[in-house]
Amino acid sequence: MILLAPMEGLLDHMLRDVLTRVGGIDRCVSEFIRITDMLLPNRVFTRIVPELLAGGRTPAGVPVRAQLLGSDPVCMAENAARLAELGPEGIDLNFGCPAKCVNLHRGGAVLLDEPELIARIVAAVRRAVPAHVPVSAKMRLGYLDDSRTLECAHAMVGAGAAELVIHARTKADGYKPPAYWDRIAAVREAVDVPVVANGEVWTAADARACKAQSGCEALMLGRGMVADPGLALAIRSPDAAPLAWAQLLPLMQDFFAIVRTHIATRHQAGRLKQWLHYLRRRYPEAEEAYLRVRTINAPDELQVALFGAPALS
Structure with a gap:
């Protein structure tokens, strides 16, 4: 369990x-x-x-x-x-x-x-x-x-x-x-x-x-x-393949989409960066991404910087 x-x-x-x-x-x-x-x-x-x-x-x-x-x-x-x-x-x-x-x-x-x-x-x-x-x-x-x-x-x-x-x-x-x-x-x-x-x-x-x-x-x-x-x-399962960064990115994008429908605009970027901060412990790619976006607070700008495309309307 x-x-x-x-x-x-x-x-x-x-x-x-x-x-x-x-x-x-x-x-x-x-x-x-x-x-x-x-x-x-x-x-x-x-x-x-x-x-x-x-x-x-x-x-x-x-x-x-x-x-x-x-x-x-x-x-x-x-x-x-x-x-x-x-x-x-x-x-x-x-x-x-x-x-x-x-x-x-x-x-x-x-x-x-x-x-x-x-x-x-x-x-x-x-x-x-x-x-x-x-x-x-x-x-x-x-x-x-x-x-x-x-x-x-x-x-x-x-x-x-x-x-x-x-x-x-x-x-x-x-x-x-x-x-x-x-x-x-x-x-x-x-x-x-x-x-x-x-x-x-x-x-x-x-x-x-x-x-x-x-x-x-x-x-x-x-x-x-x-x-x-x-x-x-x-x-x-000790033999399970680790979750790759490429597999995690779509989940992060889904998370950000959920965040953007549930919380105020001024807090949206912070929530995604908060999770990204934790992911730095496990993923080198998260460290690079965090350093790249840590000063970005506009949700649309963060969306493009992390995921390369604007959110779907």
């Missing part, structure tokens, strides 16, 4: 669409939907997870689990119930976001210091949605340290989470290497639900090492998949 991670501001429905066309991904998780003190209208859920309007799947047919983030059990449950009516593949709960602005408002990884509250949130959501809708949770090893990893994992599973994704770093670790895959092993051995390992998997060799150290067969890919869209296929 290979999951595609949520990445706020990067791995949204537009990039999910294109990356799942490549193959190798079994399920996606959406960026978080922030729950505060109100019942959100359907349009908020479908704006962040437009796949809800298409049977909860990407255009390539890959199911998408919608993710909620918040700290009020009652409000989380009410919104989960409404979300469940829209037909997601499942509902995921975010206890891993390390962003300071999120943590300051009692969301994401900061809740890993409050396992009792985590249990109340998971239990409330599990009660609020139909039994056939899976409820899962994503966590880090901890907030400032990993002293409560098992306590938090037991809180989630005991309250009804049917799967855990564990990012193998604390909030304090941020995204700095390394990821401590071996520390996931204790959780996998302690709970009786599937555990998915996440963090710092950039190559097929990383995936093998992560599986060996964590004991997990399932992985969640984030930045590694953005940098190398063929990574999931390479993990599944």
Whole structure:
């Protein structure tokens, strides 16, 4: 099982669409939907997870689990119930976001210091949605340290989470290497639900090492998949031919076409250059292209510079 991670501001429905066309991904998780003190209208859920309007799947047919983030059990449950009516593949709960602005408002990884509250949130959501809708949770090893990893994992599973994704770093670790895959092993051995390992998997060799150290067969890919869209296929089959730059260019062009229909003109070039920046890690051609277009902000000019032709009207 290979999951595609949520990445706020990067791995949204537009990039999910294109990356799942490549193959190798079994399920996606959406960026978080922030729950505060109100019942959100359907349009908020479908704006962040437009796949809800298409049977909860990407255009390539890959199911998408919608993710909620918040700290009020009652409000989380009410919104989960409404979300469940829209037909997601499942509902995921975010206890891993390390962003300071999120943590300051009692969301994401900061809740890993409050396992009792985590249990109340998971239990409330599990009660609020139909039994056939899976409820899962994503966590880090901890907030400032990993002293409560098992306590938090037991809180989630005991309250009804049917799967855990564990990012193998604390909030304090941020995204700095390394990821401590071996520390996931204790959780996998302690709970009786599937555990998915996440963090710092950039190559097929990383995936093998992560599986060996964590004991997990399932992985969640984030930045590694953005940098190398063929990574999931390479993990599944070591003999798979790498995705060539010539194969990637049409996908990038499709991505830019989607971007140009969904976001404001002033942000369009930035979104394509953002992905191109990640691709520099894997493709020498991306490095050359990025240096060539990094000062271009006009979408039409960028279209011609990268792809050699204006967009089709």
